[in-house]
Amino acid sequence: MKKVEIITRPFKLDEVKESLTKLGIKGMTVTEVKGFGRQRGHKEVYRGAEYQVDFMPKVKIEVVIEETLLPEVLQAVQEAARTGKVGDGKIFVFPVDDVIRIRTGESGREAI
């Protein structure tokens, strides 16, 4: 099992979710995060004081999947999230040791 962590633009959330759902993925977890990267930030001005803000609002989508699904998922997410402009974000893949569904106590694949 793998955890795929997608960091991308907030307004792409729905499209990424759709594309994952189409692959039969039934669960994911989303966090609002702030990203620092190549994408330049913006200026803010308050009473004449200028502030450069480097952090951009991003969403992090975490989804744990069976390893076999990985290529498809990576493919689908990239298609859904890509705009081609700087700031599209990253996909990270992490190893997972185990998964448990709290409700039933199932673990491993069945729990995903």
Next chain:
Amino acid sequence: MKKVEIITRPFKLDEVKESLTKLGIKGMTVTEVKGFGRQRGHKEVYRGAEYQVDFMPKVKIEVVIEETLLPEVLQAVQEAARTGKVGDGKIFVFPVDDVIRIRTGESGREAI
């Protein structure tokens, strides 16, 4: 060392925290997240426009522990978080390479 990541209902946070504390765990980190899963979401209506919202508020509790504690932790968390209804959430277990306590510079087990 392992990282246990618990995604569950917000109002279960205190109980999970208690159950972990009882096992002697001294630290954890909590994030508010939105979860998409088998649990159905809800409808919202604004000026006659209906929106289906699939994301449910959840908390993510991250706790890094020694591997030996793992079975107990999994057991305790399930007991604390389970309601038996869809939406109870998941427990993910991840491998951890290293831990450092910033204050002291200790690393590995002692740093947990």
Next chain:
Amino acid sequence: MKKVEIITRPFKLDEVKESLTKLGIKGMTVTEVKGFGRQRGHKEVYRGAEYQVDFMPKVKIEVVIEETLLPEVLQAVQEAARTGKVGDGKIFVFPVDDVIRIRTGESGREAI
């Protein structure tokens, strides 16, 4: 590749960011979290009812790096984030299987 996850005091965010930037790191992702640890919390009082709050506001900084950079990063982050008082936080290191840059589709090292 490794993921370094730094949990520390919110007002240290800028310093940690600077120290990472100095090492040539071009991206990171930040989440506001609540931490439970050795650091004691605070009391809140509402209409005579006292509540003990154990969770402290923290930030989580996630940064995926090449393994070779690891020692430097750990060093730099500790220097930037340390105050020496309880509550400075932790650094966790996790294995990473893969990284993809959504914009270009690059993967592995080049994608970081």
Next chain:
Amino acid sequence: MNGADTVFILVSAALVMFMTPGLALFYGGMTRSKNVLGTIMQSFICLGIITLVWILWGYSLSFGKDIGGLIGGLNFIGLKGVGMEPSPDYASTIPHLAFMIFQGMFAIITPALITGAFAERMKFSAFLLFTILWTTIVYSPLCHWVWGGGWMGAMGALDFAGGAVVHMSSGSAALAAALVIGPRRGFGKRSFVPHNLPMTLTGAAILWFGWFGFNAGSALAINGLAANAFVTTHIAAAAAAVSWIFIEWMHHGKPTTLGLASGAVAGLVAITPAAGFVGPLSALVIGFAGGIICFYGIHLKSKFGYDDSLDVVGIHGLGGVWGALATGLFASKMINPDGANGLFFGNPSQLWIQFVSVVATCVFSFVASFVLLKIVDSIIGLRVNDEDEEQGLDLSEHSERAYQL
């Protein structure tokens, strides 16, 4: 018709109107964020539904031709005969319509006050039904007793701006409601902390501002008495705000902003029946004591175990009782020759009269509210189900979320 009096009452009516959304914010800020809209709704809808009740039958039951000192007749039903000319019976220098709408604003805010007791768990439909019934069966008679020519006014009970009619009545109903509906899920176990204190403070500010219309406007004409009521209102609010935060400073080590707001409201409640009968220094004492009494008053709920979520009993109930009795202590004919002297001005019998009015008001409102709630419960059920309560009223009762920041 007197122009200045009419401006005064219309502006006062507008101010009192503004108090109801002020209350919505005051209460809304104290709930958890999943219930803020449900809570605001319960106050705000009173501006809608009670307005209709009031013009259709409530005003008539309150101020119609007296029937046995108990209730008004149906002669003003649908505002029949309530026009631009002054009424001969009430506020004879302003259009009857102005008097009617000023009184209507009181009828609106009173049931809204009760909502604090059952916040975060009551069905909206049950709330609506209860509120309509309550205004008809509890508020209108009480209002008639005191201001409409009924027995309580005839007995000589002093209630300048609604200590009995508004505050004791809602406080007693709140107690009944807290008992009948039962505590919130997790009461005593989980923590219920205010989700937005700046909202609560904004609400308190609007209440304070509007209360000038409430109390000074109750002079029903612009004159020295109105100025006096304005001043006593302000002083009592100030004194209670100060006494509340000092006493909590003593008890908990810190003064709080919620304490400040709560104290101010407690002082405003306490001075309400007295505002036009007592002088500024008496107001200082009434307010100061009001803050302390209500501070301890809100702890009753933990003693007795009922869940009066936003402390309506402790603040409006106890504050109202204290105000009514204080009027019996501090009232002075030097301030208001049409009033009476209180105990401290040589007339102990006034205190007794006030005491009778307190008991009558509280018992009547408590019992009637209790019965009404039981009836509504048996018809449509008072309470949302557990899952809906957990999810919060905003989503479960109104399909909305308050914030999407």
Next chain:
Amino acid sequence: MNGADTVFILVSAALVMFMTPGLALFYGGMTRSKNVLGTIMQSFICLGIITLVWILWGYSLSFGKDIGGLIGGLNFIGLKGVGMEPSPDYASTIPHLAFMIFQGMFAIITPALITGAFAERMKFSAFLLFTILWTTIVYSPLCHWVWGGGWMGAMGALDFAGGAVVHMSSGSAALAAALVIGPRRGFGKRSFVPHNLPMTLTGAAILWFGWFGFNAGSALAINGLAANAFVTTHIAAAAAAVSWIFIEWMHHGKPTTLGLASGAVAGLVAITPAAGFVGPLSALVIGFAGGIICFYGIHLKSKFGYDDSLDVVGIHGLGGVWGALATGLFASKMINPDGANGLFFGNPSQLWIQFVSVVATCVFSFVASFVLLKIVDSIIGLRVNDEDEEQGLDLSEHSERAYQL
């Protein structure tokens, strides 16, 4: 000069002034959080820029010496001759300055109302230019036609407090704006949900509160008529709030707080032209129907596919039309001898007059606004670019973020 009348108008002017920031909150709460400041800005700046337009030339164009029933002359330019003495022509019991500023508050809020139609996408610079032009070329003439001695008033059209001048004019301009500027990115695909409903409800409360000044103040003197207008205003708001939530309860299974607020505003709009011509029970009907009409009105945009973001057409446009026609139905000389009887009081011709005024107002405002928008678009462009829209107006147009909680 009459003191009571003057207090009344100054206080009313203050109340109407307060409505514009109230509107800013009402609208601001409904946008997404990245556009709240931009939205508030567009209302709030009208207090700045339109005040200047008004005193420099707007007041003169509206109330200066009549030129052919179409526009006022330049005799009051820069407030020349507008002083502390009453004007012989308007509101002869109060200082001319008081009349001027009361009217100015109407001129301020009217273009602010339009902003709801193009919320979340219009350039601030283009907005400023459009608003200055609009006040000069649409508002001032219209105001003159109705209240400044122009043809519409002369024809006998009844508009007590601005059904045509304020609501139909802004509603029609809103439709033009929605069409010219086009829908927001993602309209019909992404969800646009209000980011802060307590803010919207606070705004609605301030609007309701301020509307007492708007409508009752339009009596321009304190008298029975003012009291009547006060009462009808309150009743219509209440009735529409109730009818809106009941109808949405039927359609969507739940009553909403946004529905409550929307209904209240719809009722206030509907009663505006009628407030001083109809009695309380007529107001009840006007308000009740107003809530229902506007509820369905806001669905037009999904039918016709224009993006009137915050429903200015549905609420101010349709509500204004209904109010104007309703005045032709329910007006009664028993309420206002200087007015006229409507259809239901035996005078069908009044309905025709009202109908003519509706058509004239809507066509004039729509066409003129359309042309002005096209002109402004060709000069500086109406719309921010895609990236700025995605980022939100707060950052892209004002370099600010609303919340850093």
Next chain:
Amino acid sequence: MNGADTVFILVSAALVMFMTPGLALFYGGMTRSKNVLGTIMQSFICLGIITLVWILWGYSLSFGKDIGGLIGGLNFIGLKGVGMEPSPDYASTIPHLAFMIFQGMFAIITPALITGAFAERMKFSAFLLFTILWTTIVYSPLCHWVWGGGWMGAMGALDFAGGAVVHMSSGSAALAAALVIGPRRGFGKRSFVPHNLPMTLTGAAILWFGWFGFNAGSALAINGLAANAFVTTHIAAAAAAVSWIFIEWMHHGKPTTLGLASGAVAGLVAITPAAGFVGPLSALVIGFAGGIICFYGIHLKSKFGYDDSLDVVGIHGLGGVWGALATGLFASKMINPDGANGLFFGNPSQLWIQFVSVVATCVFSFVASFVLLKIVDSIIGLRVNDEDEEQGLDLSEHSERAYQL
């Protein structure tokens, strides 16, 4: 006693009362979210504590029998002799109590204005002590000098509604406070950005609304002058809001909503001393210049390195100075025969008088405040410790959190 005058002053007093919570929101929105309650508290508690100070001794020191032109006597202590009858000396057409409470609202808001200078770091206890002392030792004498029969009024200095008494005094005290208490931790290094601009804008709206009571009410009777003051107030606010955003548009590329709000307040400050002495077009100039002067004024702090957190010096200090001098330029007996002509109306000596009043006020308030702050510092310490400052005043001083969304 005149009814219309009395309504006017009571309503104005209510409006001025509402300004203090308005200020709390205006300031509160500009702080970081961990300090919003502490900031609101410091304004709001003035409604409590200064009310008590005012009725117990402040009013007497301000308006009691004159002692050498410097201070009022103790004859009104505890409001002795302040009753429902008009005072022969002040505002002789309204109840003395009404005059007293109207003035009291000014005494309340003035120390609240100062709190912007030391926001986010002052101990609540020290603040309380300082504020009580300041009202007694700075405000009351100053108020006496100008309005209570003291030397400044006798000299002929014009201050219609408190340019010296309220704004210069608080602005100078703010400078003293910023210097004595020192900058916030991280000043100049970390970014201090407003946590809730809609809150700040709401506060600004309430301030603007309330300022009508502040300035027009200062006519102390309802008449042409009150209407004039109302109008000049509105115009100056509008002009300054516009000039501020245009100048920042020039400098920073964008107009901001915080600029709009700041400009409006700057204009209101600038017109305060002049409102009843100048005409509408002069108000336009005063406001317009006021916006520009204060825009540059707030940059002084970065030049000189003091941390006047919310720009009290830049806005109230400088704005007040400009307003006082502008009164010496634009005052005209054609507007107010009881006033004087300014330089532009042929009387250069008035400008000199105004200049003297500016210097006297600023020096007195600065020096006295400085000394008081040093005394308070030595008794209980002005500042919270570093850890508490880092944690925020809400938790460390009040055991509360503002938001739990």
